[in-house]
Amino acid sequence: MCENHLINTIFTDFQKSLDGEQEIREVIRNICKEIGQISREVTTVLQVIHHNEAGIGPACLKARESFEKAREGYGKLKEAIPDTDYYKYQEHWRNITQRYCFLIALTIWLEKGILATHETVAEILGISAEEEKTGFHLDIEDYLCGLLQMCSELARLAVNSVTRGDYDKPLQISKFVMELNAGFRLLNLKNDHLRKRFDVLKYDVKKIEEVVYDLSIRGLRPKTDEQ
Amino acid sequence: MCENHLINTIFTDFQKSLDGEQEIREVIRNICKEIGQISREVTTVLQVIHHNEAGIGPACLKARESFEKAREGYGKLKEAIPDTDYYKYQEHWRNITQRYCFLIALTIWLEKGILATHETVAEILGISAEEEKTGFHLDIEDYLCGLLQMCSELARLAVNSVTRGDYDKPLQISKFVMELNAGFRLLNLKNDHLRKRFDVLKYDVKKIEEVVYDLSIRGLRPKTDEQ
Amino acid sequence: MCENHLINTIFTDFQKSLDGEQEIREVIRNICKEIGQISREVTTVLQVIHHNEAGIGPACLKARESFEKAREGYGKLKEAIPDTDYYKYQEHWRNITQRYCFLIALTIWLEKGILATHETVAEILGISAEEEKTGFHLDIEDYLCGLLQMCSELARLAVNSVTRGDYDKPLQISKFVMELNAGFRLLNLKNDHLRKRFDVLKYDVKKIEEVVYDLSIRGLRPKTDEQ
Amino acid sequence: MCENHLINTIFTDFQKSLDGEQEIREVIRNICKEIGQISREVTTVLQVIHHNEAGIGPACLKARESFEKAREGYGKLKEAIPDTDYYKYQEHWRNITQRYCFLIALTIWLEKGILATHETVAEILGISAEEEKTGFHLDIEDYLCGLLQMCSELARLAVNSVTRGDYDKPLQISKFVMELNAGFRLLNLKNDHLRKRFDVLKYDVKKIEEVVYDLSIRGLRPKTDEQ
Amino acid sequence: MCENHLINTIFTDFQKSLDGEQEIREVIRNICKEIGQISREVTTVLQVIHHNEAGIGPACLKARESFEKAREGYGKLKEAIPDTDYYKYQEHWRNITQRYCFLIALTIWLEKGILATHETVAEILGISAEEEKTGFHLDIEDYLCGLLQMCSELARLAVNSVTRGDYDKPLQISKFVMELNAGFRLLNLKNDHLRKRFDVLKYDVKKIEEVVYDLSIRGLRPKTDEQ
Amino acid sequence: MCENHLINTIFTDFQKSLDGEQEIREVIRNICKEIGQISREVTTVLQVIHHNEAGIGPACLKARESFEKAREGYGKLKEAIPDTDYYKYQEHWRNITQRYCFLIALTIWLEKGILATHETVAEILGISAEEEKTGFHLDIEDYLCGLLQMCSELARLAVNSVTRGDYDKPLQISKFVMELNAGFRLLNLKNDHLRKRFDVLKYDVKKIEEVVYDLSIRGLRPKTDEQ
Amino acid sequence: VARETAISLPADSPVLAIFRAAALKLNDRQDRHERLVKLSRDITIESKRIIFLLHSAITKESQEKTLKEADERFQKLIKGPIRSIGLELENSPAYLHSRAVTAGFQEYIEARTLYSLMATKQIITFPEVVKEFSYTIQSEDGEERTVVTMLPEIDYMLGLTDLTGELMRKAINSISSGDSDECFQACQVVRDMYTGFLGITGNRLLGKKLSVTRANVAKVEMAVYALRVRGGEAPPTLLLPAAPSEWEG
């Protein structure tokens, strides 16, 4: 429309690449909607752990099934995004991925009482754990954010376990979260989202310690093998 | 003053429509002032629930009387606004309506321990719960916002009940709010305001769980049939 | 997942209405994207008027074709939106509609040198100029905003016409914009956006007056019948 | 509702004073609406000076009539406001009053070619020019702001006079504005708003000088006695 | 320097009034600096209440001495400002006066456990509580703002009292702040600043209620006569 | 007041240095008021150049006298400010100093038609032209800003000279400002105040060129020796 | 429990190992980011200076000299900091650090396109710039490999929006140096670019800059208008000495 041919080309070329980007974003948005919905379901399923001991096992099973479905979504995501552009579009799935890290790590802890590694979580989502020049992967910061979310949920679980009369779990939680706390202190965080989330960890740890203290002074603390 | 007749007409017509809109807004503002004042009175009346068990019944009665008066105000509002213009002026009464939903839902819970439905609240305000037919209705988002405000108030009530030595009410509140929480978790919220309000619910839930925990660990929790 | 049936119903119903709204918004967004794109094309096409006299006629023809396409878009919009919900979704198309008013009024002025009335613009877009009957209409504020945008473009055109050696057009523009200015002065504006836009008109008027001045003082002003 | 009598008194007293203030503001707002409307009409009436020499006289007459009406409004304002509260409510009429100073000073210059003094303007508005005695007065800052607005209008008039073929008026304007400019240069301004307005004066002066320049270099400048 | 005599007079007169105002402001600023400094000292002195019970009495004595000095400052202020100009210069001392209201109300509560009335505070500052007669007075809004600041400080004191092992004071504070809260709820606030400050009160109330709760549930709450 | 002695010392020491700073600022402010007033007088005195050729010489003389007085002020400033703190307080005198650079450079050009160097201006103000680690000096950026202000004034002078019938001065101005323009183009400017001021220079140059052009086409351009 | 846990944590705890690994990765990222920010600042300041250099030439001869110098300085940037960015990001995702380098890239594009317009009367295109950012690196073991410094297209476009500002300056400068052809040309380029930007949709950053571009168009149009109004008054044949009285009316 503009008579200078070269300038015309510059702008139409750019519009084309914008359109391409727009399309990719549309695809991403749809996939994210889907896996976001699944993550919300898992979250709801896992709520049962706060009120019903017996429900934990089945809830984990259900969660595992959902992770399978999420894995498919991540597969599609991996395909949709050009190899070099992971960080260009990251904002779209960042929150959701952090939530999956949280949900997977929580499930694994409920199942086996151990920490899900970066590799394990990535594997469950069917993506790489390595950040390379190109390619879709599980960003280490998202993994760490997920762990912090898990700690908050575990603090809540410690409180509700006692309400349910389970005096055992708070101690397990305490031991586990303290290890994570020691781990997080090894990191140099910038003043970003992860840092803010990390500041919350202190309060989670404090809450858990208070529960353990409450049990101790009432002699409700179970004897463990270690002590 | 402007010599072009056509232009003259366009602008004097527009000034007329501007003036008309201004008048409607004036009417709305006056009605809202009135029903806003009533809502403030109800809020004050219901404060007694935090300090005085015996005052709850009478407070609910007084509140009911005020709702009658508010209903008249809503009647006037309904008349003042053309059917097609509900959303044009909605901002004027939005906050007030949310507060009424809160107050009505709280009153009904205090009276009967049940959740006031969307229809019930709309009926008490004398307006439709359906958007379709007539323009003026009780927006469901406003209703839900009111419920969330109620949850915050109930969390506070749980705390103050314990102070008053009433160890029963926190458990009722816990059960009720947990159910609502489960309901809200079914939603896939986009809406900004409702979303933010919903995030507050998590804190209310946590607070209530901690109150129940405090009662449990001290053996102050009344035996209920279910457990 | 939530065991309380009543609550379940409330929330699943709400989710349905949320989804419905979401769908409507999606539809609106898609239509707006389309007509927005068309409006951008017209804007680009009409740029030619600033440096090529001969291009004006063809540009107007092209613009007219695009308005036909826009009209289809507005038709779809009208269908998509329930009669009562015009103001609920208005923000989506507000800017675009103002731009169409601008483009149509500019085209008509270029073609015939007259002011496009509110009815004419509405007709070209295939929508009602009246609010009362059906919900969807051409808001008069949007129409006026479009006229103000046109005045800015005409002020620019006055300058560029002189550059092109056309000393006639500035005088036409001057007469036309002065009349519009007189019209706008009749208004008692409250509205923020329109008000701000109107303040810009003062600068446009001043600019045009200075162009006419520059021609007058240099004896470049064509003799007109009136003088 | 609040059981502590002392506190009750404090707050109900305060509510009364709040209500009183609210009422006064309502009254002020209504009067300002009215005199604002009149000022807008005068502004429109005086627009004619830019296009039609012959219209100037009649426009001044019309303006004078409107000033009479404005005077009544200011009379009501003076009554409505307690002597001590002029500065409490000043913001309400500040802009309007500045505009009246502008309009009155412009009218008087058009009529007689002289500067309307602070006292003259105050007298026309029927208020005191002195702050001391009674509370309500014509603030000198507002008067000066009005003069600055007049200078901008005169700069525009200089341009449009030339367009009309009147090469005399620019020189009168030049002489008048230069004198005012010299006056303003005597001030040591702190005040933000006045300062900013004063900075605009520099541009007005420059514009007027350029108009006189254009006339001079083309030999269009009428011979005056002084030169 | 400006040759037109009339204009010269106008501007030199104005410069005189500007200078006069400037002088008054200078005087006000100096007095405010002084009483501001004193208020800061009192604030610092009263910090001791949070960690040292024994220091409270002496701190109140010191504060009282400072109020004497402040009273002198307010005396000078009263003299410096013309009766009609209270609202012209109010911004200079507004924050400081609010702080004095806070400090005086806090001191009196610490001394006697009662609310300092508007009149009492005004008297201590040596100024009128009434607006009508003389211009200079203690604005009731400033008084109320001071009370709200006191409530925040008392909420903090409730927390720190418990830390110090004083389980009595939180109950006193609770009773006192609840009464004030009931009072504030009677108001229909428009005013922005006061409104925002009032919203903070809700958090203060909640905090105090939670402190009382913590004492109650742990059986640490002293028996009072009322219960 | 705080019991931790060390912390107490830290803060009282800091307050002392703040107080010292405050005192210095007060002194600076007073001196700046004084030299600011003088600069305003010079500005007014030099206004005569635009209307009265004969007044230029006397105006320069008067200006020179005022520079003497300003020099005394700068002497006091130099004394008042600790050697290392020039840039700490620079904001206070920055604008004024730039104006002096403008006024001095203008005076010298009017007197001798040459560019006042950085050293010359500094000398007239009685301060150093060298930026060393310590000491009061004439900042190079302020000097350059002053030159840019002079160029704007000269552009205005070119216009007004023609009005006065002096066809000689515009050519001198043209030659001089073009040299300065070539000079400024050698500088690398940041996106700061100086850069913005420099962008204005283009328009001044353009204006001057237009005047020279106007003279040329009318054969009013005096023959100079160079051509 | 906390302290007990901490004390009892063995140095080879698998949890700690996970975090030690994470700490390394995070530190690497931060360090790299810092290095890139510094490179970007270097590019920014040098590009700004080249722009000033390009404005400084008044005569045709000095312009040629200037263009030559500018070209040399671009080459230094390409072989220096821009190459370093490529090497720094050889094994890391470029977009991860795009915020660290965007300012430098944008300013570079502003300078580079201004240069290309002056040297060739054409705006250098995105692919052409990209081509210049490709390097052949000799490893220590003698093997060659290709490293490319990735330039996001959006940075190129954002640089172009700023170009309109420089062209506006150039146009007004060229009026006062009497070169009206250059002024008309610059005006048309700015107009064409404005038209181009008007048609672009779907990018927030560009949208924000549109009003600045519009202001630049207005300024440049006013400049050529002034040129024309003056010219209109004085047809070349009348460029003879004449008394002002003849020009009346």
Next chain:
Amino acid sequence: VARETAISLPADSPVLAIFRAAALKLNDRQDRHERLVKLSRDITIESKRIIFLLHSAITKESQEKTLKEADERFQKLIKGPIRSIGLELENSPAYLHSRAVTAGFQEYIEARTLYSLMATKQIITFPEVVKEFSYTIQSEDGEERTVVTMLPEIDYMLGLTDLTGELMRKAINSISSGDSDECFQACQVVRDMYTGFLGITGNRLLGKKLSVTRANVAKVEMAVYALRVRGGEAPPTLLLPAAPSEWEG
């Protein structure tokens, strides 16, 4: 005229000479500013890391190791970038570039004061920090001279305001690691600093940070409150196993 003037400008024009000198000065300033910004960023990032290091120690033994490491890293900063700043500004007014370095200084102070509180239970004072910023430089000709890196007192104070945030973190951490003494101490230091800041008048920057400090005080006070409320419920003698029923009422 313009072009003529430009062409006729001799290369040794005194006007151009003035501007050439000015150009040199302005470039010097800009270059120096850039170098200082880079040094400041280096200081910032390393200081932040030292702060994290200081938080990482959980046990007393690890704390000693940590303090030792922190001290070494401070020395590296003092002998490295901080010294470079001093040298850079040896002949230039320091305040001219204070905006370039303030971020680094503030973060350094935050780290340094936190360290001093942990190592000596005292906050290192401004004069003490200043003393550490003094260097003896050996010139090439063997002569010694003293160079001081000027630290504005306001940067020291701004660093202190941020210290309250770190102390708050430390206090809450120490609760959960069961070290209630440390928590009470940190609380009192934060309170004392808040009291100190409350008394300060006449600085806008500090005023803005006061609300952050207040928030930190509130957080730390809530932490010690929690500690006390728990303790209040459980007198030491009752720390024996007991059935929950005994704790009723």
